[in-house]
Amino acid sequence: MKKAYYIDYPQEHVEGQAHTYRCVYCKVVTTKINGSLEGHLPSCEYRIKLEQAGFEKNERSTNHCESLCDQMD
Numbered sequence: 500m501k502k503a504y505y506i507d508y509p510q511e512h513v514e515g516q517a518h519t520y521r522c523v524y525c526k527v528v529t530t531k532i533n534g535s536l537e538g539h540l541p542s543c544e545y546r547i548k549l550e551q552a553g554f555e556k557n558e559r560s561t562n563h564c565e566s567l568c569d570q571m572d
């Protein structure tokens with residue numbers, strides 16, 4: 500199970516910075532998270548929830564597929 504982008508996490512406005520938002524759980528700014536699950540801290544409630552629900556990190560699942568394909572050749 501995988502999503503292309505992980506952007507449905509709760510966000511809050513960063514005080515004093517007009518267009519900056521961050522995850523309400525791990526406080527990492529959205530530009531740093533950049534739509535990926537691993538952009539959140541490992542301790543982030545949102546990240547933990549999705550990982551427990553079976554969602555894979557984009558990077559790992561891509562690498563996994565590539566290594567499988569290599570073995571088949």
Ligand SMILES: [Zn+2]
Nearest residue numbers: 522525539543
């Ligand atoms: Zn987070």
